[in-house]
Amino acid sequence: MNGSLRIDGVSLAVAGQPVIGPLTLEVAPGAVVTLMGPSGCGKSSLLAFISGCLDPAFTARGRVLLDGRDLEGLPPERRRVGTLFQDDLLFPHLSVGGNLAFGLPASVRGRRTRAERVEAALADAGLAGFAARDPATLSGGQRARVALMRTLLAEPGALLLDEPFGKLDAALRDQMRAFVFARARAAGVPTLLVTHDAGDAEAAGGPVIVLESTREV
Numbered sequence: 001m002n003g004s005l006r007i008d009g010v011s012l013a014v015a016g017q018p019v020i021g022p023l024t025l026e027v028a029p030g031a032v033v034t035l036m037g038p039s040g041c042g043k044s045s046l047l048a049f050i051s052g053c054l055d056p057a058f059t060a061r062g063r064v065l066l067d068g069r070d071l072e073g074l075p076p077e078r079r080r081v082g083t084l085f086q087d088d089l090l091f092p093h094l095s096v097g098g099n100l101a102f103g104l105p106a107s108v109r110g111r112r113t114r115a116e117r118v119e120a121a122l123a124d125a126g127l128a129g130f131a132a133r134d135p136a137t138l139s140g141g142q143r144a145r146v147a148l149m150r151t152l153l154a155e156p157g158a159l160l161l162d163e164p165f166g167k168l169d170a171a172l173r174d175q176m177r178a179f180v181f182a183r184a185r186a187a188g189v190p191t192l193l194v195t196h197d198a199g200d201a202e203a204a205g206g207p208v209i210v211l212e213s214t215r216e217v
Contacts (some may be wrong), residue, residue, distance in 0.1 A: 002029045003067025004052075005158040005190040005201030012045050012054075020046055020211060022062060027158070027190035032181055032204040034193045035212035043194040047160045051083050052076035052191070066157045081191075082156030084164040084180075088147035090135040096122070096146055097131030103150035121149040124183075141172045148180055152187055159184050161193040165200060177203040 004026050011021030020042030027033045035043050046053045050064050053076055064071045071079050090099050100118045108114055115131075122128050125145040135143060143163070151159065163182065165173045181204055184191045193204055201208045 002157055002190065004028050005176045005192065006063075006065040007046075007050070008063040008065065010046065010049065010060065010064065011044055012049060013059050014057050019058070019090045023209075023211075024062075025209060027192055029188045029190055032184065032191040032193055032206040033035045034195060034201040034204050034206060034208045035211060036195060036198075036201060036208060039196075041211045044162055045209060047083065047162050047192065047194055050079075050123075050158075051160060052079050065118075080155070080157035081156055081160060082151040082158070083160040083162060084147060084151055086163050086166045088143040090143055090147060092135060095131060096127070096133045096135055096138070099135060099146060100131075100150050100153055103153040105155055117153060122151055126147050126180075140168060141176060144168070144176050145179060148183065152183060152189075156189060159189045159191040161195075162194055163190060165195075165197070173199070176202075181205070 003154060005021055006026045008096065009022045009024055011023070012019045023046070025033060035046070043056060045054065049058075050071070052071065054060060066080065091102065094102065097118050100121055101114055104114055104117060108117060117129060119128070120128050125148075126144060127156055135146070138146065161180070165176055168176055170178050179198060181191075193200060195201060
């Protein structure tokens with residue numbers, strides 16, 4: 001069972017200039033909290049800090065705890081934090097099934113077991129039988145679903161969404177919102193969404209925090 005994601009007094013600065021914070025919030029298992037605000041207010045940088053990928057030009061204070069575990073000093077691969085971006089970032093040299101298998105933790109052993117996990121994920125995404133397909137042959141929505149399932153197969157303790165629907169057309173955006181939020185809730189994963197789109201926040205259905213420069217509104 002997943003625990004909560006807690007951001008405790010986090011502030012970010014670059015070249016001595018405050019960018020965000022101090023910010024404190026907690027995302028419960030299965031809940032979605034949305035961060036909104038203008039470009040440059042530090043939303044994506046906050047996600048990078050949580051995942052352990054913050055640009056070295058930034059300085060940061062505060063703590064991030066996942067299921068009570070302090071993430072400070074841990075490399076990204078040990079944080080159990082999954083991230084989805086606008087771009088799906090599928091590996092072009094791997095098949096659809098290979099992309100999904102890449103997300104499986106090392107604890108899932110045996111070719112048959114891993115193949116079963118991949119096929120189950122594809123079925124859940126409405127892509128049964130797509131394991132051998134080249135990602136280049138997929139539509140934008142299909143690629144987005146594969147990217148999400150790859151992230152969830154890694155069994156993340158928290159999910160970060162950085163404008164994941166921004167490049168989709170309106171109809172597909174509605175479908176992907178429902179798909180992503182339903183599966184995040186079903187997995188019991190605390191989810192933090194960064195977006196400029198009020199429709200994303202409405203679909204997420206959880207609390208919305210609006211950031212403006214270094215001040216929380």
